[in-house]
Amino acid sequence: MKKQGFSGIFCLPVTPFRRDEVDEEGLRRVVEVIVRDGADGLVPTGATGEFPYLLHEERKKIWGITLDVANGKLPVTAGTGAVSTKEAIQFTQEALDVGCDGVLLSHPILMQANDDETYNHFAAVASKVDIPIIMYNNPGLGKSMSPSVIERLGKEYDNIVSYKEDDFNHVRFAEIIRRNKDQITLFTGSPAAYLSFLTHGAHGALIAEFQAFPHLMKGVKESHEKGDHEKAIYYHEKIIKMFNIIGTYFVGASFWGRYKAIWKLRGLDVEFDVRAPCTPVTPQQLEKAKPEFMKLDIDDSWYV
Numbered sequence: 001m002k003k004q005g006f007s008g009i010f011c012l013p014v015t016p017f018r019r020d021e022v023d024e025e026g027l028r029r030v031v032e033v034i035v036r037d038g039a040d041g042l043v044p045t046g047a048t049g050e051f052p053y054l055l056h057e058e059r060k061k062i063w064g065i066t067l068d069v070a071n072g073k074l075p076v077t078a079g080t081g082a083v084s085t086k087e088a089i090q091f092t093q094e095a096l097d098v099g100c101d102g103v104l105l106s107h108p109i110l111m112q113a114n115d116d117e118t119y120n121h122f123a124a125v126a127s128k129v130d131i132p133i134i135m136y137n138n139p140g141l142g143k144s145m146s147p148s149v150i151e152r153l154g155k156e157y158d159n160i161v162s163y164k165e166d167d168f169n170h171v172r173f174a175e176i177i178r179r180n181k182d183q184i185t186l187f188t189g190s191p192a193a194y195l196s197f198l199t200h201g202a203h204g205a206l207i208a209e210f211q212a213f214p215h216l217m218k219g220v221k222e223s224h225e226k227g228d229h230e231k232a233i234y235y236h237e238k239i240i241k242m243f244n245i246i247g248t249y250f251v252g253a254s255f256w257g258r259y260k261a262i263w264k265l266r267g268l269d270v271e272f273d274v275r276a277p278c279t280p281v282t283p284q285q286l287e288k289a290k291p292e293f294m295k296l297d298i299d300d301s302w303y304v
Contacts, residue, residue: 005134005162005184007185007204008040008204009210009221011041011043011211012044012047013042013049015044015062015256016273018271018273020276022062026270026271027065027066028069029268029270030263032069033266035069035073037210038214039074039210039214040204041074042066043078043206045063046079047079047138048208048259049079050275051079051081053275054275059094060098063095067098076100077102077132079103081141082109085125088121088125089128092129092133093129100131102133103131103133104136104206105136107142108143113142115146118145118146126153129159130159132162133157134164134206135153135162135163136164138189144172147176147179154180161184162203163184166189173193178200185204186202187205188202189207192240192243195232198224205217208256208259209242211263212259212263213238215299216296219234220236241296242296246289248289249285249288249289251285253282253285257280257281260280260281261280261285262293265286266303268304
């Protein structure tokens with residue numbers, strides 16, 4: 001029987017900076033708008049929140065701000081990924097202590113972990129901290145988790161309730177969904193794969209792009225739920241167009257820098273700044289991309 005895992009569209013907010021410090025007012029506004037736009041959950045200090053570049057106390061500050069603004073309207077699942085298992089346990093315990101509803105915990109990063117190392121990493125955290133855990137697989141951070149380890153962890157630990165996939169090999173993720181969809185809930189990390197994941201029986205998307213173009217992400221979800229495949233394909237193709245625009249005009253910029261720039265386009269008073277050594281989008285790049293973004297079914301409700 002499937003556990004009560006998370007589902008729907010969860011958004012990974014950016015972490016705004018001013019003069020290399022966390023912009024508290026900017027972050028509050030980011031979270032307010034994401035809540036207003038209808039996200040099903042929030043994931044502060046994920047990769048989009050620049051977690052590898054945050055100081056320890058900054059993570060906790062960001063969680064507190066996000067919880068305060070969300071005010072129980074939707075779950076807050078803190079990104080607690082870390083290089084060492086010891087630090088991942090510490091972050092996960094602190095997320096529980098401040099009141100988060102769960103955590104997004106990455107597989108071992110900065111190493112090509114084997115199955116035993118990956119299993120032991122998640123097992124150590126799950127056995128020490130009683131909080132709902134979303135396992136996170138990102139081949140850009142390390143070696144992809146094997147489907148057998150995902151299945152084993154989901155069966156053996158009651159608090160491992162969900163899984164996020166950022167490896168988009170179709171055969172791989174179809175097999176993961178087949179093996180796990182009746183045990184834990186399953187998320188894609190890419191809007192471009194969202195419709196395919198839903199078609200295979202998965203349960204949601206855990207993505208950065210909701211804060212950029214929420215109507216496109218909700219369009220896929222709502223059309224799929226209504227059985228309107230033609231409309232779902234329409235929104236899916238708009239999402240592919242969005243990625244084409246980003247790839248054409250934001251060359252050289254960091255992943256999280258893209259969405260800070262689009263926040264500015266939406267009218268939010270945040271800086272382009274990303275934490276060094278990463279590269280921001282430039283005002284000139286954003287100006288060139290703007291007319292193309294305006295073709296993505298933008299209406300007045302998009303502006304903040």
